[in-house]
Amino acid sequence: MxxxxxxxxxxxxxxxxxxxxxxxxxxxxxxxxxxxxxxxxxxxxxxxxxxxxxxxASLDELMAAVVEAMWDEQLPRIAACVGTGRPRDEQARDVLRVLVDNMMSDPRKGRLQLIEALVAGPATARARQQGLRRMDEIVRSLLHEGPVDPRTDIRAKSVAVVGGVSQLLRNTIDGTLDLPQEALVDEGAFLFEAVANHIGPGSGSRA
The missing domain is CATH 1.10.10 (Arc Repressor Mutant, subunit A)
Structure with a gap:
């Protein structure tokens, strides 16, 4: 060669x-x-x-490659927080700390992934959705660490958690919210725990 x-x-x-x-x-x-x-x-x-x-082929494809690389860098570290044998709520906080630190310690990362990626084109939208689906799978596995009512739509619940945490991060980065990193972890943990505590047998959750 x-x-x-x-x-x-x-x-x-x-x-x-x-x-x-x-x-x-x-x-x-x-x-x-x-x-x-x-x-x-x-x-x-x-x-x-x-x-x-x-x-x-385009600036959009370049942005998509950057977004995909960012997901590839952070998701293995996030996934490593799950299945450790620690209580589910503690694992959730570990996940959130990795995610928040990745997005907030270097403001460029959070701005690109959570704000600028939204205004690019279809290639970036696909890369972003693929990353969110992978994140959703991690949250779903975390929710399954505890008891789950079989009638619960667990995917809908995990999507809600991922979407809520993403919005908290986005609004902090764009200045709508003024939250330090640990406060972001607390708010994300509150969302996760509210969902996790609502899906157990006898909780009355079916949707």
Missing amino acids: RTYGGLTAEERVARRRRRLMDSAFELFSTQGFAHTSIRAVLRRSGLQDRYFAESF
């Missing part, structure tokens, strides 16, 4: 793709998706025009 500068052709493409994604992350998260152009990404990455098309 031929190499150039010690790298194969595939490795050079992967490296250029990573440079485009890193540059896009910075631009999308600071000046916004609507105010970012392909040319601006290329200028920041130091790459020539022809290298964009070898990896992405």
Whole structure:
């Protein structure tokens, strides 16, 4: 296999793709998706025009790749908090701390994933929904750590928890709410516990 500068052709493409994604992350998260152009990404990455098309068909596909990479980075750490044998409510707080820290310790991450991703295109919407579904699966497995009334629609409950926590994070990032990180964990835990305590046998929950 031929190499150039010690790298194969595939490795050079992967490296250029990573440079485009890193540059896009910075631009999308600071000046916004609507105010970012392909040319601006290329200028920041130091790459020539022809290298964009070898990896992405559009700015939306680039944003989708960035969003997917962010989910891939955080979800394994979140999933590791579940199934540890600790009480369910403590596991939920562990999940929330990882999620909140990831979104809030670097404001760029939260802004890109929770705000800018909403105004991109269909490719980003698909990447975002896939990430939320994976998060929903984690919450569902956590809810199943305790007793569940078989008549309960457990998926609807987990979707409600994920949606509620996402909205809390989004409104904190956009300034609608003024909540420190531990307060966000507390509010998310309140949502989870309210649902978890409502789905046990004899709770009267069927929906």
